[in-house]
Amino acid sequence: xKEKLKYERPIITKINAGVxxxxxxxxxxxxxxxxxxxxxxxxxxxxxxxxxxxSEQTIRKTYNDAKRxxxxxxxxVQFAWSYKTNYMNAVCKIFHSEGSWAEVVxxxxxxxxxxxxxxxxxxxxxxxxxxxxxxxxxTNNGSYIHIDHFDELYDLLxxxxxxxxxxxxxxxxxxxTGIFPQWDRFGxxxxxxxxxxxxxxxxMSKKLDLIGLHTHIGTYMxxxxxxxxxxxxxxxLAVRLERKFNHKIKYIDMGGGFASxxxxxxxxxxxxxTCPTFDQYAEAISNALINSELDPNEMPTLFLETGRAxxxxxxxxxxxxxxxxxxxxxxxxxxxxxxxxxxxxxxWYEHEIYPAKEVxxxxxxTTIYGxxxxxxxxxxxxxxxxxxQKGDHYVIKRIGAYNMTQWMQFITLRPKIILVDPEGxxxxxxxxxxxxxxxxxxxxxxxxx
Amino acid sequence: MKLKKNIAVSExxxxxxxxxxxxxxxxxxxxxxxxxxKEEKSENQISEWFVKNYEVDQATFENNFNDFITVLQNxxxxx
Numbered sequence: 001x002k003e004k005l006k007y008e009r010p011i012i013t014k015i016n017a018g019v020x021x022x023x024x025x026x027x028x029x030x031x032x033x034x035x036x037x038x039x040x041x042x043x044x045x046x047x048x049x050x051x052x053x054x055s056e057q058t059i060r061k062t063y064n065d066a067k068r069x070x071x072x073x074x075x076x077v078q079f080a081w082s083y084k085t086n087y088m089n090a091v092c093k094i095f096h097s098e099g100s101w102a103e104v105v106x107x108x109x110x111x112x113x114x115x116x117x118x119x120x121x122x123x124x125x126x127x128x129x130x131x132x133x134x135x136x137x138x139t140n141n142g143s144y145i146h147i148d149h150f151d152e153l154y155d156l157l158x159x160x161x162x163x164x165x166x167x168x169x170x171x172x173x174x175x176x177t178g179i180f181p182q183w184d185r186f187g188x189x190x191x192x193x194x195x196x197x198x199x200x201x202x203x204m205s206k207k208l209d210l211i212g213l214h215t216h217i218g219t220y221m222x223x224x225x226x227x228x229x230x231x232x233x234x235x236x237l238a239v240r241l242e243r244k245f246n247h248k249i250k251y252i253d254m255g256g257g258f259a260s261x262x263x264x265x266x267x268x269x270x271x272x273x274t275c276p277t278f279d280q281y282a283e284a285i286s287n288a289l290i291n292s293e294l295d296p297n298e299m300p301t302l303f304l305e306t307g308r309a310x311x312x313x314x315x316x317x318x319x320x321x322x323x324x325x326x327x328x329x330x331x332x333x334x335x336x337x338x339x340x341x342x343x344x345x346x347x348w349y350e351h352e353i354y355p356a357k358e359v360x361x362x363x364x365x366t367t368i369y370g371x372x373x374x375x376x377x378x379x380x381x382x383x384x385x386x387x388x389q390k391g392d393h394y395v396i397k398r399i400g401a402y403n404m405t406q407w408m409q410f411i412t413l414r415p416k417i418i419l420v421d422p423e424g425x426x427x428x429x430x431x432x433x434x435x436x437x438x439x440x441x442x443x444x445x446x447x448x449x
Numbered sequence: 450m451k452l453k454k455n456i457a458v459s460e461x462x463x464x465x466x467x468x469x470x471x472x473x474x475x476x477x478x479x480x481x482x483x484x485x486x487k488e489e490k491s492e493n494q495i496s497e498w499f500v501k502n503y504e505v506d507q508a509t510f511e512n513n514f515n516d517f518i519t520v521l522q523n524x525x526x527x528x
Contacts, residue, residue: 004502004503004504005502005503005504006503006504007478007499007503007504007505007510008476008477008478009478009513009516009517010475010476010478010479010481010482010513010514010517011475011476011478011479011517011520012464012473012474012475012479012517012520012521012524012526013473013474014471014472014473014524015471015472015473015474324516325516326516326519326520330519330520330523330524360476362476387476389509389513390509
């Protein structure tokens with residue numbers, strides 16, 4: 001029998017003669033047919049569609065790249081894993097096994113870090129919401145408490161009066177680093193003297209151990225220079241403390257905010273071309289600290305709470321096309337089984353999405369929608385996309401940061417999260433939700449039963 | 450379904466519409482359908498031929514064919 005020809009959906013595209021841009025056009029979209037050597041088809045058959053996939057190998061490699069960038073430039077460096085970026089226990093344990101401390105921003109995250117086996121004195125407690133119970137617990141455990149506001153400072157002072165242990169504290173400092181928008185909601189302001197005032201109050205109280213200074217200047221910082229400005233300002237505060245109180249702080253914490261290679265909506269160039277390298281961030285921060293007036297014989301430890309840049313590249317979503325249809329103006333729309341409910345970052349990124357099997361060089365202007373019955377459920381509003389059919393598989397790249405913490409149960413149930421270990425074995429690290437697991441928290445009043 | 454007169458399709462899938470002056474490109478299956486439409490073959494004949502010669506089932510092809518015709522209409526290539 002004659003072998004049948006490979007089929008591709010018929011397509012006609014208009015040729016627009018015009019001025020070409022300087023980037024030219026990629027003739028053919030790349031394909032992601034496997035993740036860490038495991039075929040996408042196999043992952044979907046085994047774990048369902050869609051699924052979140054994490055590469056342990058990529059997490060470890062990215063962490064070590066970042067660590068190398070800083071430790072080759074500065075004597076004492078300590079990373080603390082930003083729990084809010086991805087607090088799947090397996091992910092946290094990978095970072096802890098590499099030597100990362102935990103950086104948490106709520107009582108819930110604090111308890112998660114403790115249950116992950118992180119010693120209390122290796123937890124950095126940030127965030128504006130710390131209850132008195134949280135603060136008491138953190139004090140007892142010797143955790144590093146980063147004070148966000150004066151109300152918290154007074155809570156700590158009252159805890160210190162009755163507590164056997166002295167709270168170990170740092171203040172969070174916000175400042176003008178030359179960027180817009182300037183973040184001023186976390187901590188005490190540098191320029192108006194509030195930060196210096198808070199430090200004075202802490203030192204005068206003699207009830208708290210002031211051990212560090214912290215800042216978190218922004219998010220998705222596309223240039224390293226502001227980190228240099230911030231590091232100089234924190235170093236200046238440290239020097240003033242030493243001069244006035246003869247008190248040396250133990251560390252300077254530069255927070256997080258390093259960009260990942262994802263492309264922000266509205267950006268002219270792709271994120272992978274514009275994202276600074278770890279070396280560039282490290283250069284800016286280390287230079288500022290080394291060139292400051294800090295005592296070169298007792299340089300404070302440099303803490304980093306980088307989240308996004310360490311985990312984004314390790315995450316993928318594998319899924320299937322649900323349908324293709326035409327919009328009123330003739331444009332193609334493609335519906336996939338990943339919606340904004342589980343890909344929260346699609347609100348600010350133009351996520352990279354690729355077919356999972358070989359495609360021809362033909363593509364169409366396409367809008368990619370998620371499966372939700374909501375108009376806002378758009379994964380890519382305009383993309384030249386190959387002619388995938390219903391049931392074909394796709395892979396969305398760089399989704400490791402924030403999605404597995406900010407996702408929401410809405411309309412559909414959340415899928416499994418799979419970890420691919422360095423030997424290429426797969427592990428379920430979070431089961432998919434079921435109707436039962438979801439409704440188990442609901443209570444029906446007697447009169448409605 | 451009739452194509453407009455004078456529509457020219459090259460062997461490589463380049464389509465020129467002299468009525469509007471616009472040019473289009475077709476993939477292999479699109480080019481084949483245009484050829485059949487020019488020969489005024491029916492939808493059933495086209496579908497049968499594709500199912501026989503390509504790795505595609507009838508439902509998928511018909512769905513794709515109808516979509517393709519909608520696009521041809523949008524581009525005003527059909528009468």
